[in-house]
Amino acid sequence: MAASANNPLLIEVKDLQTYFFLHEGTVRAVDGVSFNIYEGRSLGVIGESGCGKSVTAQSMMRIVPSPPGREVGGSILMYLRDGNGAAEVVDVLKLPAGGPKMRSIRGQQIGMIFQEPMTSLSPLHTIGDQISENILIHEKGVTKKEARERTIEMLGRVGIPRPQRLVDAYPHQLSGGMRQRAMIAMALICGPRLLIGDEPTTALDVTIEAQILDLIKKLQADLGMALMYISHDLAVVGEMSDEIMVMYLGQVMEHSTTDEIFDNPLHPYTVALWRSIPTIEGKLERLVPISGSLPSPFAVLPGCRFFSRCDRRIPGVCDAAPPPLKEVVPGHLVRCFLYQ
C-alpha cells in the first residue's frame, strides 16, 4: 500500500466487522477488513458473489440493511477536509446511521452507484427530480431552479443527449446505459470526495459497459475524487484501479498495486481467479474453474477460509489456524501460510 502514500488519506477502514444476525445463524459478511483510501486514488475490490465486497461499501455509507445487519466491530475513519486542508476525523461507525452528520456524509462526501440501473431509480419521479434532490438536501439556500440548471449541466456531462429535455424523463423512458449515466450524475452532483461503484456495469451490455467505464475514469480525473470500484470482473477492476484488494468470505486475501497483482499474484485464490478467465494473448485452452463452491455462510471455519477449495492446501496447517495477513513483498499483503 506504500504506493499510494503520496496522496492524503481519505478513509481508513480498520478491522471492520459487519455481521448479519439471521434466524439460521450469524453470517459474518465482513470479518476484519482493513484498507485505506487516498484522495484521488482508486481501489478495486474483487471477489465472488457473497464475499462481502458490497457489504463493506454499505458499511462505509452506513446503509447496511438493519436489522438483520450490524457493524459489530472496527472503525471507519473519514478525513473531512475543509478548504484549507485542515482535516476533521470522524469515525463513521460511531455516528447514528440516520443522524444528520451521517446524512451529510452520504451523497455529499461519498457518492454511490449501484448495480441495477433498472431498479435503482424510483419509477414515479423524473430523473431530474431525483438528481436535483441531492443538491437540495445538502446545499442550503439553493433554489429549485438553480438545482435544475446544475442537474441539466451534469446530465450533459455524463453524456445524456438533449439534457434539457431528458431531465424531465422518467426512468422507464431511458435505456439501461442512460439510466446508469443518470445514476452517475446523481452520485456526482454534489462533488463527493469518494465515488463508490458497486458493480455499476455488471447489468449492462459489453459495449455500454466500456462507455460507462471510460466515463467514470474521465470524471474521476476531472473531479479529482477517489474511487472504490467493486466488481467480480478482473479485467474491469484492473482497468479502473491503482490498487486491488481480493476478498473471499469476508476477508482480505491479497492486497497490492494493480500491476503487482496482475504480474505476481501470490494467493492461490487470486491465481485461481486468474485461471478462470479467458485471455486474448494466451493459447486457446480450457478454462479452469475454481473447484467446489462457497462454504455455507453460517460455517465457522477454524483455519483458512479458502481451505476447502484450495489446490495448494497443506492439511494440518491450513485448516488448523487462520493465516494472518502478511506483507510478503513491500506493498503486497497476502493471507496465506505458503508465504509465512
Add this chain to the structure above:
Amino acid sequence: MLLYIIRRLLMLIPILILMSMVAFFLIELPPGDYVSFRIQQLKMSGVEVSEDEAQRLMIQFGLDKPLPLRYWQWVSGIVLRGNWGWSLQWNKSVNEILSERIPMTMVISFSALIFSWMIAVPIGIYSATHKYSIGDYLFTFLGFIGVATPGFLLALIMAWLLFTQLGFSALGLFSKEYLDAPWSWAKFVDLLKHLWLPLILVGLSNTAGTIRVVRNNLLDELNKQYVITARAKGLSEWKLLFKYPVRMAINPLLSTVSWVLPGLVSSTVLIDIVLSLQTVGPVLLRATLAQDMYLAGSIVLILSALTVIGALIGDILLVLVDPRIRFGRLAK
C-alpha cells in the same frame, strides 16, 4: 390524456347497453313475476284471486307484453325522458324512490371509504416500518377481529349500547323531526350526528383488509433498491419513506376505488337494515324478493354504471400518480 379519457368514455356506451340488458334479463330470469308475488301475498292474507283478476293485473302492470318490448320501453324511458319506470311494489316512480337514496348511499360509501383509508393507511405504514413489533402484532390482532366480526352484529351492539347508556337513538340518518323536512343547516347538523355510526361501522369492515394491503405493499417496497439509492443520497428516513415507498404502496388502493362502491352497497345491506338507513341496499333486497323488476333493474343498472365510472376514475387517478401508465408522452 384527454384523448384517453374520451376514448374510455366512449367505451362506456356499449358496456352500459350490455349491462342494462343483463340487469333486466337477470331479474326476469327466476320463474314468476310481480303478479304472482302479489297473488301469493293476497292468498296469504286470505283473499282469493280469480284468473280474470290475475289477467287484469297482468295487463295493468304491462306484464303481458313480450320481454324485449318491455325492455325497450324501460330503456327508452330512461334515455329519452329520464324516467326510470314505475315501482309496482312501492306504487311510486323509481326516480322518486332513488333520488333521495342514491346520494345518501354515495355519501356514506365514500365517507366510509375515506374514513377507512384515514385509519388504515397510517396503521399500515406503522406496521410495515415496525414489522414484528408489539404494535404491529396488536394491529394485526385487532384487524383480524375486525374482519371476523359481522358488521350487523357490531351495529346491533353499538346501537343498543348508545341507546341504553346515552339514550341516543342511532337508528336512521335523521331524527324524526327532520325526516321529511326540507334541507336546512339544522338538518345537515342532524345528519352529521347520525352519520358517524354507520360511517364507522361500514368503514371498519373495509379497514382491516386495507391495513394488510398497505402493510404488505410497503414491506415489498421498503427493500427495493431505489429506497437504498435515496438513502445513499442522505435523505432523512421520514422524508424518504413518504416520498418514495409509501407513494408506491398506495397505488393499488386507487385501483380499488372502482369496486368499493358496489362492495359497500352490497356488503353492508345488513348494517343498513339494522340501523334502518335510507340507502339503496335494503331497497334492492326487497325489490328483488318481490320481483319488482323496474326498481331492481334500475338499481342494478345504476350500481353497474357507478362501478364502471369508478373504474374509470380509479384508472385516471393511477395515470396521474404513476408515470409508467401514461402513454405516448415525451416520445424518444
